[in-house]
Amino acid sequence: MVLERPEVDRAAFAARTGWEIKPEGACQSDRCVPLPGAPAAGPIDVRLLSDRLGMALVSDEAHGLWALGPESAGRVLPSAEMPDIELPDRNGRPFALRSLRGTRIVMVAWASW
Amino acid sequence: MWQELRAELHPQGVEVVTVALDTGGADAAGRFIDAAAPEHPSLIDAEHRLDELLGITNVPMGVWIDEAGTLVRPPETAHPGKSVLREMMRGQKVPEDVPPRVLEMLVETAKIRVKPERYAEALRDWAANGAESEYALSPEEVIERSRPRTPEHSEAAAHFALGQHLHRAGDADAARAHFREAHRLDPDNWTYRRQAWSFEDPLQGPSEHYDSDWLSDVKASGAENYYPLPDL
Numbered sequence: 001m002v003l004e005r006p007e008v009d010r011a012a013f014a015a016r017t018g019w020e021i022k023p024e025g026a027c028q029s030d031r032c033v034p035l036p037g038a039p040a041a042g043p044i045d046v047r048l049l050s051d052r053l054g055m056a057l058v059s060d061e062a063h064g065l066w067a068l069g070p071e072s073a074g075r076v077l078p079s080a081e082m083p084d085i086e087l088p089d090r091n092g093r094p095f096a097l098r099s100l101r102g103t104r105i106v107m108v109a110w111a112s113w
Numbered sequence: 114m115w116q117e118l119r120a121e122l123h124p125q126g127v128e129v130v131t132v133a134l135d136t137g138g139a140d141a142a143g144r145f146i147d148a149a150a151p152e153h154p155s156l157i158d159a160e161h162r163l164d165e166l167l168g169i170t171n172v173p174m175g176v177w178i179d180e181a182g183t184l185v186r187p188p189e190t191a192h193p194g195k196s197v198l199r200e201m202m203r204g205q206k207v208p209e210d211v212p213p214r215v216l217e218m219l220v221e222t223a224k225i226r227v228k229p230e231r232y233a234e235a236l237r238d239w240a241a242n243g244a245e246s247e248y249a250l251s252p253e254e255v256i257e258r259s260r261p262r263t264p265e266h267s268e269a270a271a272h273f274a275l276g277q278h279l280h281r282a283g284d285a286d287a288a289r290a291h292f293r294e295a296h297r298l299d300p301d302n303w304t305y306r307r308q309a310w311s312f313e314d315p316l317q318g319p320s321e322h323y324d325s326d327w328l329s330d331v332k333a334s335g336a337e338n339y340y341p342l343p344d345l
Binding site for chain 2: 018073074075081088111
């Protein structure tokens with residue numbers, strides 16, 4: 001995720017990565033990673049998240065931007081739970097995949113290129 | 114082409130959801146969606162979130178999700194019983210004035226190994242048998258078959274995200290620098306390469322900005338390796 005400061009809003013981080021910031025640390029499914037020194041509220045320093053979760057942190061000083069990659073040192077899928085994702089259709093209307101819960105889905109990625 | 118298979122599978126409780134991985138969003142993907150006019154949800158992922166979340170490294174790739182929202186097959190090459198490219202090329206006479214490079218691309222494309230009917234057969238089996246299908250994998254198998262993610266892959270994803278951000282902001286040069294880093298750090302990821310090349314040339318040909326292009330890379334790695342066959 002791309003950031004304009006080396007800190008991230010908790011809700012935005014959770015929405016983008018699936019990792020929720022709780023008092024016990026960054027948590028996903030039944031796994032929590034302690035975040036020593038993290039404030040009880042407010043934005044989190046991305047350097048701490050990068051260090052603790054193995055998320056690459058890349059800065060572009062010329063443009064005042066930072067980007068946090070996904071967690072590494074494992075498989076892309078930490079669990080078989082499909083991430084909760086919402087994407088727009090071609091008219092910009094958001095579609096939440098969870099609205100199809102109860103139906104089996106084959107989801108296919110394609111591209112115009 | 115997914116619509117034909119969707120019409121067959123939907124009465125059995127399987128929905129198709131297609132997602133366009135296009136930094137250009139609806140401007141890039143919209144006309145294809147309009148032409149297909151699908152009845153199933155057809156979404157656009159302008160930030161390439163599926164690359165990161167699932168490990169999509171080329172298109173077309175598909176995942177299967179059960180009624181409870183659990184993945185029962187991780188990303189793998191997914192064709193709806195036919196190969197879209199093969200169908201487009203079938204019976205088409207190549208014009209005499211086709212540029213040599215395009216002709217060479219057609220030759221390499223014809224060598225790409227696909228077994229599109231095999232994937233559709235497996236999907237039909239899942240539609241009929243659900244969790245009892247031999248193709249529905251356990252959560253442990255799904256995780257094990259998903260792509261390993263190294264620190265370099267994470268760094269590549271961060272560079273790709275910066276590249277997309279700067280490309281949208283109109284700073285093509287700055288974007289290219291990040292795209293080149295993403296390509297270097299995750300050389301097996303066709304999605305990163307094809308998306309970036311397409312900004313220079315719709316046919317993803319050579320440009321002064323990248324040291325590779327679609328045809329050169331396909332020839333270097335062997336067209337037969339372009340799409341890993343699904344383990345079905």
